Amino acid sequence: MNAIPVFLYHAVSCDPPAWLAPYTVSPRTFVEHLDMIADNGLHLVPLRQLVAALHGGPELPPRCAVLTFDDGYADFASTVAPLLAARGLPATLYVTTNALTNPGTPSRRGPFPSVAMLSWAQVGELDAAGVEIGGHSRSHAQLDTLPRKAVREEVGGCKRELEDALGHSLTSFAYPHGYSSRRVRAMVGEAGWTSAAAIRASAFSSVRDDPLWFARLMVRADTGRERFTLWTRGEGAPVAPFAEGARTRGWRAYRRTREWAGRPYRALPA
Numbered sequence: 319m320n321a322i323p324v325f326l327y328h329a330v331s332c333d334p335p336a337w338l339a340p341y342t343v344s345p346r347t348f349v350e351h352l353d354m355i356a357d358n359g360l361h362l363v364p365l366r367q368l369v370a371a372l373h374g375g376p377e378l379p380p381r382c383a384v385l386t387f388d389d390g391y392a393d394f395a396s397t398v399a400p401l402l403a404a405r406g407l408p409a410t411l412y413v414t415t416n417a418l419t420n421p422g423t424p425s426r427r428g429p430f431p432s433v434a435m436l437s438w439a440q441v442g443e444l445d446a447a448g449v450e451i452g453g454h455s456r457s458h459a460q461l462d463t464l465p466r467k468a469v470r471e472e473v474g475g476c477k478r479e480l481e482d483a484l485g486h487s488l489t490s491f492a493y494p495h496g497y498s499s500r501r502v503r504a505m506v507g508e509a510g511w512t513s514a515a516a517i518r519a520s521a522f523s524s525v526r527d528d529p530l531w532f533a534r535l536m537v538r539a540d541t542g543r544e545r546f547t548l549w550t551r552g553e554g555a556p557v558a559p560f561a562e563g564a565r566t567r568g569w570r571a572y573r574r575t576r577e578w579a580g581r582p583y584r585a586l587p588a
């Protein structure tokens with residue numbers, strides 16, 4: 319099966335807060351990654367092209383990959399977008415709406431402490447510049463531990479807020495922390511999202527993957543050149559779709575129990 323890397327980045331910065339550092343790469347490393355992608359013959363395509371193929375649409379070009387960014391850190395506008403624009407590369411940016419700032423009004427309590435987040439105006443500018451904006455919930459909650467009503471608020475509310483702000487419909491969602499369940503995935507589809515990005519323990523996607531649960535490769539501070547090179551060759555990680563493992567199910571049960579007991583597991587972004 320043809321392994322399709324959908325790379326997942328968080329912050330691209332030299333000075334992240336300590337909690338974010340494991341999920342941050344430096345601008346220099348990010349440029350190296352873009353070079354390695356090109357040098358190894360990978361062709362970056364917009365996410366919608368992969369999603370169209372997952373829905374049975376036109377075939378993808380051979381050896382393609384997708385770039386995605388989660389959460390909505392301010393460095394996307396200052397660092398990432400200019401680097402992508404200079405190379406003419408497509409990307410999808412999934413934003414958490416409660417974390418987006420609005421100058422002049424006190425920011426809502428966001429889930430990402432001590433780090434600059436994008437403003438609503440910047441998200442509008444990125445959208446106008448051709449970056450695909452996707453939803454990443456309102457508060458970055460662990461959706462698979464929440465009651466239905468709360469999931470609907472997070473998934474549908476985030477879509478309404480973004481569509482109102484940008485003036486057009488959006489189709490791409492990413493699960494906060496990568497966490498979902500069959501019920502959450504169904505509700506994401508009911509809310510009108512036509513694709514939803516997961517992590518699946520860091521795996522390649524493929525044309526047989528689930529559009530509402532497609533796998534991504536999480537690029538972390540400790541990913542390293544060797545591993546990234548393997549990924550650009552379609553090696554070094556499993557290829558989705560595959561069945562959910564017992565470990566993932568057990569981990570969800572643990573997080574749900576904590577949530578019900580009023581002591582939620584404090585997950586860091588992913």
Ligand SMILES: [Zn+2]
Nearest residue numbers: 388495587588
């Ligand atoms: Zn996230």
